[in-house]
Amino acid sequence: MGIIKTENLTYVYGEGTPFRKVAVDNINLDIDEGEIVGIIGRTGSGKSTLIQHFNGLLKPTSGKVFIDGDELFADKSRLKEIRFKVGLVFQYPEYQLFEETVYKDIAFGPKNMGLSEDEIDRRVRETARLVGLKPEYLEKSPFELSGGQKRRAAIAGVMAMEPKVLILDEPTAGLDPRGRDRILGLIKEYHAEKGTTVLLVSHSMEDVAKTVSKILVMNNSKVFMYSDRSGVFAKAEELTSMGLTVPQVTRVFDRLRAAGIEFEDEVFSVEYAKDLVLRLLRERGQSLD
């Protein structure tokens, strides 16, 4: 059994009112520990509702959720304990900042876990370094920071709890390309350093493609597919019909292959594409000489 497992998970909003809506429909999932997974789907496909089940914020209308082998809601007194295993970073997490200083805000989660002062201090400083906040920022008010810094501070607040699973809901929403790359970079770094499971929710295929190893595609409240990147991008047509796109660079290289240029690799990022083109050119250059 993986770190996250669901059995026939279904969630219905507004049961018994005219606004009834099935948000998550009969989902069976099994995500392995240490994986970095992208969850992708258009707005309203049920991504956000799905992830809120993973730390017990929503109670399934029917079906079960297991975290690390423990069933959520089987024993209500253990809910909080299980909740600490799954760190959830919401959309626009900077709106949850409230403390007087950045330090105190990052320490909020670890403090609620009942850790010792020394341990809290270690975690706050370590995560602040990880997200690239300089030590002098820790004593500032979170409301003095810039937008990107605020977001990184809020993400640090969840990372400091050192959860077994870190889930981020649209962590790059509303950021400029530079801020976006920075956040995606730090997520990758965090994953490399800690080796824990990371779930990245996004509607941008480009963001997901360069960060994750596996992709879960949601469509109309259901799981369309869960596979590695090339498996997902092979279904380009179906993805387009559900309002998603294959990354631009992947499309370009698919067309090049169709045009008769031979190469083995699957291309998901521009940097990789650059290396590939240079290598192919060099190979040809040598054969021409």
Place this chain on the structure above:
Amino acid sequence: MIKDITIGQFFPGKSIIHRLDPRIKLLLTVIYIVMLFTASGFTGLLAASLYMLAAFIISGIPIKMMLKSIKPILPIIIFTGILNLFFISSGDPLVEWHFIKITDDGVRTMIFMAARIILLICGTSLLTYTTSPITLTDAIERILSPLKVIKFPAHEIAMMMTIALRFIPTLIEETDKIMSAQKARGADMESGNLIHRAKALIPILIPLFVSAFRRAEELALAMECRCYHGGEGRTRLKQLKTAPRDYVAVVITLIFLAAVIVLNMFSPI
């Protein structure tokens, strides 16, 4: 969950009650309230309740919703009931024990008052079930607009009400989101003593205030960008127009009012 709280509680529909002019609906509600308070006996109340039930059935709102609207005021009904039961000393005593004295008048008044409050709440909630909050404030603005002569800011008040109503769901959603985010960080809002719980609200209230102010500022800016400068010379997208059905509704309601007044003459209490 916090989302279950319904404010405004509008129930979309296409019944004739939904389509009545909101100004007329407000007027009808006022006549209905007058009807309830002129009724001096049970027969009068019965007529009023027939009127209300008929309106409920025509509107297609589930009767369940009517019962739901009574629930929050149950304590008030019980409280006034107890007061009436123990403090009315006229009439024939039914129970007498030390200083407690319950009379038949007391029992009758208790039931009468309870029935009146229940009818009042059911009838007025029908107004909010069948009229969207925005149309309602629109109607209020139109009704109050003659008062502009004495410098009464009818438009401004209606605009403030509209904005407040518009932002209730937004703020509820926001509160829900912030609560989820803080819960995910291990915030505990459900246990502990009063002081502990009050303290636990800080992580929710501060971000909520910050975002409310941010929204207010953004909204003001957006309104200014679209040249909003108050109610002077503004026209509206949806003109309120009365139709024959509105007059029919008024006539029916007035007939019921007359019936209640006539019934008063034949009914005791």
